[in-house]
Amino acid sequence: MSSYGAESDHPHGSYSVVESFPDAYDYGPGEEEGALGSIGSESKPRIVLMGLRRSGKSSISKVVFHKLSPNETLFLESTSKVVKDDISNSSFVQFQIWDFPGQIDFFDPAFDSDHIFGGCGALIFVIDAQDDYRDALVRLHQTVTRAYQVNQSIKFEVFIHKVDGLTDDRKIEAQRDIHQHATEDLSDAGLEGIHLSFYLTSIYDHSIFEAFSRVVQKLIPQLPTLENLLNILISNSGIEKAFLFDVVSKIYIATDSSPVDMQSYELCCDMIDVVIDVSCIYGLRDDVDGTAYDQHSLSIIRLNNGTILYLREVNRFLALVCLLREDVFERQGLIEYNFHCFREAIQEVFDIRRKAMMATPSSASARDSP
Numbered sequence: 001m002s003s004y005g006a007e008s009d010h011p012h013g014s015y016s017v018v019e020s021f022p023d024a025y026d027y028g029p030g031e032e033e034g035a036l037g038s039i040g041s042e043s044k045p046r047i048v049l050m051g052l053r054r055s056g057k058s059s060i061s062k063v064v065f066h067k068l069s070p071n072e073t074l075f076l077e078s079t080s081k082v083v084k085d086d087i088s089n090s091s092f093v094q095f096q097i098w099d100f101p102g103q104i105d106f107f108d109p110a111f112d113s114d115h116i117f118g119g120c121g122a123l124i125f126v127i128d129a130q131d132d133y134r135d136a137l138v139r140l141h142q143t144v145t146r147a148y149q150v151n152q153s154i155k156f157e158v159f160i161h162k163v164d165g166l167t168d169d170r171k172i173e174a175q176r177d178i179h180q181h182a183t184e185d186l187s188d189a190g191l192e193g194i195h196l197s198f199y200l201t202s203i204y205d206h207s208i209f210e211a212f213s214r215v216v217q218k219l220i221p222q223l224p225t226l227e228n229l230l231n232i233l234i235s236n237s238g239i240e241k242a243f244l245f246d247v248v249s250k251i252y253i254a255t256d257s258s259p260v261d262m263q264s265y266e267l268c269c270d271m272i273d274v275v276i277d278v279s280c281i282y283g284l285r286d287d288v289d290g291t292a293y294d295q296h297s298l299s300i301i302r303l304n305n306g307t308i309l310y311l312r313e314v315n316r317f318l319a320l321v322c323l324l325r326e327d328v329f330e331r332q333g334l335i336e337y338n339f340h341c342f343r344e345a346i347q348e349v350f351d352i353r354r355k356a357m358m359a360t361p362s363s364a365s366a367r368d369s370p
């Protein structure tokens, strides 16, 4: 079973807001229908992808948000224009990704850094770890200093990318080296206050989804509330680990506060694929319009090591996926009860946000726009 659909099959994502550089910088507020009503494109948090040519920026965006198979990225053409991509997968994960061409010139007068960095929530800088990365470090420094001058609240995220080609030792060495040089360059420039986060990523495994999850989480104001709710759920139900997933992108928007290990995350991602694939094949009725994921979506998978994977629909975008021991699952009734309380609490978080958005003039004007 494949988890990848053709780009046009993507159920929620909208793509291809391609505008030519430099005209790309002026565009009016668009409208996007999300779970919370219409949200103007400009009011969505923006994630900017930058890095040298061929570092893998477009591949990351396509694999994570458009279900492109990693092998198909081999045929991607170099980006010559800024590609603005509205991500509206879930009511929580609503943002824009701007994919910049590698050859972008900050000193070009057409490069309007106030506009680009002003509304930017996170800047992801992609470094090809399989290549000589000295030039990339210079560009990283230029990018970060320029962006910081405009907007001091940007989260700077460095993806040390294409690590599938490296041994474990070389991965650690590359991370240490890049971390050291990047932070030294900043402190030499008197910018110790800038915090960079580093991630080892590859489109050929789950690391890119995990890294993107952590970037997106930083842009979700409700994160502490969600984490708290998950902590309460797991401690009262004997669950070992719980993730709140955006089903379409497989980004986890929150997890409990115990550390995340990649194996658990991969298992949960695979479970979502299995549930969606099986539902697509056996769960859809010919006579009724339906989706593979709905309020009836529920799955329990027993592994041969005494672990249970448990998936429940939370709302039409989000799923709770948990790992727990088989003996704990004997108290399934308790888990079900706690889950219902959890789902209601999540609904309340949504309601508060919806009311807050209705009350703010900017969202009201976005809703009123034609």
Ligand SMILES: Nc1nc2c(ncn2[C@@H]2O[C@H](COP(=O)(O)OP(=O)(O)OP(=O)(O)O)[C@@H](O)[C@H]2O)c(=O)[nH]1
Pocket: 051, 052, 053, 054, 055, 056, 057, 058, 059, 060, 070, 072, 073, 074, 075, 076, 077, 078, 079, 080, 100, 101, 102, 103, 161, 162, 163, 164, 165, 201, 202, 203, 204
């Ligand atoms: N091995 C490996 N190759 C990757 C990975 N990600 C991307 N690539 C390859 O890197 C090449 C360049 O990828 P692109 O996504 O086009 O790079 P880009 O940064 O958008 O390039 P420009 O548009 O020129 O700025 C493609 O052949 C991808 O298949 C990865 O994680 N591992």
